[in-house]
Amino acid sequence: xxxxxxxxxxxxxxxxxxxxxxxxxxxxxxxxxxxxxxxxxxxxxxxxxxxxxxxxxxxxxxxxxxxxxxxxxxxxxxxxxxxxxxxxxxxxxxxxxxxxxxxxxxxxxxxxxxxxxxxxxxxxxxxxxxxxxxxxxxxxxxxxxxxxxxxxxxxxxxxxxxxxxxxxxxxxxxxxxxxxxxxxxxxxxxxxxxxxxxxxxxxxxxxxxxxxxxxxxxxxxxxxxxxxxxxxxxxxxxxxxxxxxxxxxxxxxxxxxxxxxxxxxxxxxxxxxxxxxxxxxxxxxxxxxxxxxxxxxxxxxxxxxxxxxxxxxxxxxxxxxxxxxxxxxxxxxxxxxxxxxxxxxxxxxxxxxxxxxxxxxxxxxxxxxxxxxxxxxxxxxxxxxxxxxxxxxxxxxxxxxxxxxxxxxxxxxxxxxxxxxxxxxxxxxxxxxxxxxxxxxxxxxxxxxxxxxxxxxxxxxxxxxxxxxxxxxxxxxxxxxxxxxxxxxxxxxxxxxxxxxxxxxxxxxxxxxxxxxxxxxxxxxxxxxxxxxxxxxxxxxxxxxxxxxxxx
Numbered sequence: 444x445x446x447x448x449x450x451x452x453x454x455x456x457x458x459x460x461x462x463x464x465x466x467x468x469x470x471x472x473x474x475x476x477x478x479x480x481x482x483x484x485x486x487x488x489x490x491x492x493x494x495x496x497x498x499x500x501x502x503x504x505x506x507x508x509x510x511x512x513x514x515x516x517x518x519x520x521x522x523x524x525x526x527x528x529x530x531x532x533x534x535x536x537x538x539x540x541x542x543x544x545x546x547x548x549x550x551x552x553x554x555x556x557x558x559x560x561x562x563x564x565x566x567x568x569x570x571x572x573x574x575x576x577x578x579x580x581x582x583x584x585x586x587x588x589x590x591x592x593x594x595x596x597x598x599x600x601x602x603x604x605x606x607x608x609x610x611x612x613x614x615x616x617x618x619x620x621x622x623x624x625x626x627x628x629x630x631x632x633x634x635x636x637x638x639x640x641x642x643x644x645x646x647x648x649x650x651x652x653x654x655x656x657x658x659x660x661x662x663x664x665x666x667x668x669x670x671x672x673x674x675x676x677x678x679x680x681x682x683x684x685x686x687x688x689x690x691x692x693x694x695x696x697x698x699x700x701x702x703x704x705x706x707x708x709x710x711x712x713x714x715x716x717x718x719x720x721x722x723x724x725x726x727x728x729x730x731x732x733x734x735x736x737x738x739x740x741x742x743x744x745x746x747x748x749x750x751x752x753x754x755x756x757x758x759x760x761x762x763x764x765x766x767x768x769x770x771x772x773x774x775x776x777x778x779x780x781x782x783x784x785x786x787x788x789x790x791x792x793x794x795x796x797x798x799x800x801x802x803x804x805x806x807x808x809x810x811x812x813x814x815x816x817x818x819x820x821x822x823x824x825x826x827x828x829x830x831x832x833x834x835x836x837x838x839x840x841x842x843x844x845x846x847x848x849x850x851x852x853x854x855x856x857x858x859x860x861x862x863x864x865x866x867x868x869x870x871x872x873x874x875x876x877x878x879x880x881x882x883x884x885x886x887x888x889x890x891x892x893x894x895x896x897x898x899x900x901x902x903x904x905x906x907x908x909x910x911x912x913x914x915x916x917x918x919x920x921x922x923x924x925x926x927x928x929x930x931x932x933x934x935x936x937x938x939x940x941x942x943x944x945x946x947x948x949x950x951x952x953x954x955x956x957x958x959x960x961x962x963x964x965x966x967x968x969x970x971x972x973x974x975x976x977x978x979x980x981x982x983x984x985x986x987x988x989x990x991x992x993x994x995x
Contacts, residue, residue: 447633447634447635447638448631448634448638448642449632449633450502450629450630450631450632451629451632452627452628452629453627453628453629453630454497454623454624454625454626454627455529455533455622455623455624455627455628456558456623456624458503459529459530459533459558459559459623460557461561462562463513463514463515463561463563464514464515464517464561465515465516465517465561465569465571465572465573466505466516466517466519466526466571466572466573467516467518467519467572467573468519468527468573468575468578469518469519469520469575469661469664473575473683474574474575474577474578475524475527475574475575475597475598476524477524477527477528477597478597478600479604481524481528482528482601482604482605485500485528485532486605488500488626489621489622489626492621492625492626497625497627498625498626498627499627499628499629500525500529500627500628501522501525501628502628502629502630502631503519503521503522503526503628503630503631504521504522504631504633504639505517505518505519505520505630505631505632505633506518506632506633506635506636506638506639507632507633507634513563513564513565514561514563514569517632520636520639520657520658520661521657522628523574523575525628526572527572527578527582527598528601529626530559530571530572530582530586531582531598531601531602531605532601532605532622533555533558533559533622533623534555534559534585534586534602535602535603535604535605535606535609536552536555536605536609536619536622537552537555537556537559538552538588538606539610539615540552540555540615540616540619543615547616548615548616551616551619555623558571559571559572559586560586570586578596578598581596581598581599582598585598585599585602590602636658636661636665637716637717637720639658659698659716660682662720662723663682663719663723663732663733664678664679664682666729667729667730667733670729670730674730678729678730678733681733681734681737684737684740685733685736685737685740688737688740688743688744689740689743689744692743692744692747695715696772697739697743698715698719699712700743700772700776701736701739701776702718702722703773703813703816703817703820704773704774704776704777704817704820705777705820705821706718706722707817707821708817709813709814709817738780739780742775742776742779742780743772743776745760745779746760746775747764747772749761751779751788753785753789755785755789756785756788756792759788759789759792759793759796760792762796762866763792763795763796763799764862765862765865765866766796766799766803766866767863768795768799770809770812770813770816771795771799771816773813773816773817773819773820774791774795774816774819774820774833775792776820777820777821777823778829781825783825783829787829787830790830791829791830791833794830794833794834794838795837796993797837797843797993797994797995798837798838798842798843800867800993801844801849801993802843803863804844804849804852804853804856805844805848805849805852806852807844811842815836815837818836819832819833819836838995843995846990846994846995849989849990849993850986850987850990853930853982853985853986853989854929854930854983854986855929856930857928857929858929858930858933859928860892864933865890865891865892867989868892868930868935868963869890869935870989870992871963871985871988871989872961872962872963874988874991875962875963875966876962889937890935890936890961891935891936892933892934892936893933893934893935893936893964894927894932894933895933895934895949895952895967895973895978896912896916896923896926896927896949896978897909897927898927900912900916900920900923901913901920909948910948911948912948912949915948915949916974919974919975922975926975926978929978929982930982930985930986931977931978931979931981931983931984931985932978932982934956934961934963934964934967935961935963935964936956936959936961937959937960937961949973952967953967953968953970956968
């Protein structure tokens with residue numbers, strides 16, 4: 444039985460020299476995009492190869508479902524930019540060698556010309572690489588030495604770039620040997636898009652840069668390739684818009700949460716491709732399917748960046764993102780698609796915030812979050828009862844911690860200096876402000892978390908930086924590590940005060956705290972001493988305030 448995934452390291456010579464192998468970039472792939480920076484990186488790599496050494500360029504992933512007697516055709520699913528650039532470099536080297544006039548140079552040049560082609564029993568001059576449809580004509584003109592017919596294109600620019608560099612070289616023969624012999628790639632062959640998807644998922648888990656989402660795109664657009672050319676162009680354009688909307692966000696999470704918002708049943712990431720394949724196969728119109736995906740991409744972008752048309756909703760979305768409640772996007776996608784009202788969105792976002800924050804503080808398992816939000820996405824009515832329905836689910840005793848559990852965990856939790864902690868302190872500050880009617884934080888982006896009792900107090904460097912807190916605390920020093928990250932020891936501080944504040948023991952810090960516009964920080968000046976008892980008392984008080992803010 445043939446392996447479903449097969450990887451082989453090989454030289455450029457081996458990659459291009461097998462006469463009956465052809466690489467095909469699917470018609471729906473983006474066109475050639477590499478530019479001068481990438482070309483120069485490749486050239487520098489070539490220049491830096493030492494005699495007898497090799498240089499690894501990266502991987503090329505292809506689908507090779509079955510061998511054909513005439514020709515083996517590989518569909519390129521990753522590495523098209525690298526493969527295309529190598530082909531253009533070889534074409535430029537071929538022409539430079541032939542034009543140099545030497546007999547050996549001309550012989551090597553003609554051999555390189557053969558690398559750019561493959562042959563069958565009936566056709567001796569097929570292109571080795573078939574780029575996407577937008578680049579095919581330009582590529583054929585370069586490879587078939589019809590440059591006079593060339594119009595301005597990125598491929599032609601790449602060809603000219605390398606040809607210009609070759610014109611400055613004294614020994615093109617040695618350079619050719621280095622390029623075809625010492626440049627190495629790994630050719631990864633898989634039997635299907637499904638195998639490729641699983642490969643990409645594995646590589647991503649190991650921190651390598653391959654996009655499994657491209658496999659979903661490939662399958663959708665391979666179906667689209669059966670439509671008219673105009674429809675295919677529209678679909679490819681729409682897909683590019685989807686990619687731009689999702690941008691640097693997690694593409695796989697987007698695709699998974701779209702399906703969770705519209706289909707019943709939770710599934711893992713390794714089943715994502717199978718689920719999309721089923722959806723695509725059942726779709727009556729690929730155009731409609733991709734258009735709907737774009738609608739979801741617009742909503743997903745708005746959720747992640749907090750940029751809906753409603754300022755009040757955006758404020759709550761920033762909170763959801765700060766506390767790490769991304770699983771709720773499944774429900775939010777459905778709500779935005781169904782255009783529920785601004786007030787309904789705000790009310791539901793408040794419920795999600797309380798639900799997610801209480802669970803996070805109490806370290807509840809996340810295993811049932813996807814089923815909960817999948818159920819809500821499919822069953823929440825799109826009418827005046829939607830808020831009550833969501834509330835009924837998210838306030839279930841088996842789904843969300845009680846007040847007693849929430850307060851107890853708040854008092855014992857060691858907080859990190861992250862967005863969640865900052866948001867909790869900001870909301871507690873809002874409580875102080877609303878109670879006092881005073882103005883507080885003008886611009887929260889310039890505010891950070893401050894440890895009142897410093898994180899480190901015993902070392903010489905910490906005493907130099909923060910002051911002699913070890914002496915100040917006395918016997919309480921033994922309890923420092925237990926209480927330093929409790930919420931009672933944390934406050935908010937403007938960046939401009941941080942250096943002066945952190946370099947002083949408590950009495951000196953109070954002088955800076957008194958200047959703060961943040962009420963919870965200013966109130967610290969009323970404390971005669973900052974010791975473990977003071978931290979415990981403030982922890983108790985802030986935990987009570989938090990329970991009132993995120994109430995059920």
